[in-house]
Amino acid sequence: MDQLFNISLFASILRVVAPILLAALGGAICARVGLFNVGLEGMMLTGAFTAIVGNYYTGNIIVAVLCAIVSTMIVSLLFGYMSIHLKANVIIVGISINFLALGLTTFGLRAIFHTKGAYFDKNMVGLPKWNIPLIDQIPWVGKVLSGHSPLVYLSIVLVFALHWFLFKTVTGFRLIAAGENATASRSLGLRVAKLQYLAVLMCGVLCGLAGAQLSLGNVTMFSEGMTEGRGFIALVATMLGQSSPFGVAGASLLFGFMESLNFRLQGFSVPTQISAMLPYVMTLIAMLVFKDKSYLQEARKSNDSSR
Numbered sequence: 587m588d589q590l591f592n593i594s595l596f597a598s599i600l601r602v603v604a605p606i607l608l609a610a611l612g613g614a615i616c617a618r619v620g621l622f623n624v625g626l627e628g629m630m631l632t633g634a635f636t637a638i639v640g641n642y643y644t645g646n647i648i649v650a651v652l653c654a655i656v657s658t659m660i661v662s663l664l665f666g667y668m669s670i671h672l673k674a675n676v677i678i679v680g681i682s683i684n685f686l687a688l689g690l691t692t693f694g695l696r697a698i699f700h701t702k703g704a705y706f707d708k709n710m711v712g713l714p715k716w717n718i719p720l721i722d723q724i725p726w727v728g729k730v731l732s733g734h735s736p737l738v739y740l741s742i743v744l745v746f747a748l749h750w751f752l753f754k755t756v757t758g759f760r761l762i763a764a765g766e767n768a769t770a771s772r773s774l775g776l777r778v779a780k781l782q783y784l785a786v787l788m789c790g791v792l793c794g795l796a797g798a799q800l801s802l803g804n805v806t807m808f809s810e811g812m813t814e815g816r817g818f819i820a821l822v823a824t825m826l827g828q829s830s831p832f833g834v835a836g837a838s839l840l841f842g843f844m845e846s847l848n849f850r851l852q853g854f855s856v857p858t859q860i861s862a863m864l865p866y867v868m869t870l871i872a873m874l875v876f877k878d879k880s881y882l883q884e885a886r887k888s889n890d891s892s893r
Contacts, residue, residue: 603842608796609820612789624680627817628687633797655794662790704809712806
């Protein structure tokens with residue numbers, strides 16, 4: 587038991603949870619304006635692929651992350667245009683984006699890198715690892731909290747920043763008001779569609795960062811469908827956290843712990859088929875015990891407000 591729950595397990599949690607947390611925060615912002623964004627998986631996958639492409643062509647890690655952000659913002663604009671402007675069903679649009687991203691990244695893998703399945707270059711440099719001064723000298727704590735990529739620390743900062751933005755700023759209050767009652771918000775002169783587009787773009791940025799962390803932080807490669815359901819897990823984390831940044835962070839940590847435990851169990855000769863089920867079993871359990879139906883109302887509300 588001590589060999590299983592050792593320091594390496596807890597050190598990997600922050601690295602594993604970062605993509606889920608970033609995408610879940612994006613989903614939470616969309617939920618606040620009444621948009622049930624099922625397309626988190628596709629946006630993450632797009633960001634992961636374009637981050638590798640940007641790194642491949644430029645060799646600059648900052649440009650690579652920017653490529654991930656821009657590409658996911660474009661995809662999020664597509665989601666917003668169809669959901670907000672064309673009044674399409676947000677769930678169908680989100681599912682379509684997931685399939686579109688899977689197909690485009692698979693095609694791009696063959697067209698750009700001339701390979702199937704996965705692309706890996708041993709000379710490609712991923713995101714740097716930052717050692718936090720003073721903290722890295724503390725026993726146990728230093729090894730858990732220090733030595734992660736900048737996006738891991740950014741995801742933690744964004745939890746506090748988004749909480750402040752949503753509940754302490756005028757724009758944040760307007761975003762929440764637009765999601766709570768679009769008709770009343772319009773009667774007060776708020777541009778609901780503009781606020782929804784702002785939320786969708788912010789979600790795109792966060793999903794781009796999640797994808798970049800996945801392909802350049804956790805590993806330095808891209809494989810077909812490498813998100814492996816993390817976008818859907820992020821969606822459940824958004825639901826479980828009630829679209830609150832702190833609640834989303836807590837739910838994401840739970841799923842991140844289960845995914846880290848999955849990797850550890852594989853080193854103890856546990857069949858991969860069994861250990862790989864842990865994050866998804868936890869997802870199902872979370873959905874079963876999740877008794878608040880307000881998020882389902884959000885999905886219905888998003889359709890009503892888009893009409």
